[in-house]
Amino acid sequence: MPDLSRSFQNAAVADTFAGFPGDARAGLLELRDLIFETARDTPGVGRIEETLKWGQPAYLTPDSKSGTTIRLGVPKTGGFALYVHCQTTLIAEFRSLFADGLTFDGNRAILFQDGQALPTEPLRLFIRNALTYHRE
Structure with missing residues (x-):
């Protein structure tokens, strides 16, 4: 269950979350919590900066510069998604590891259905790899 007590430091990000459809918002808040926890x-990794990029909540590692940007959003097909830069190898690597357990959109996103229980451990590994992508 998402930690709704975690405050938003950026009003524009809070407004963006408020504008997401309810079911998608619940899943996106759960992903948000997982990003901060990881x-x-x-x-x-250091401090995480939460901002907007391309109109989507985005998570950066501005002090350590260890990671690639992670974004959260609602794809046109519905549900919700976790996005990374399409020129990273993250999605390809995870497609080979979790082809049966995760749904991917090309080389840029992991897709989820509204109400879907998130596969926490694979996602924690994915997020950790994204947050340390430039350290390797």
């Missing part, structure tokens, strides 16, 4: 538990 960052906190991953040495060397």
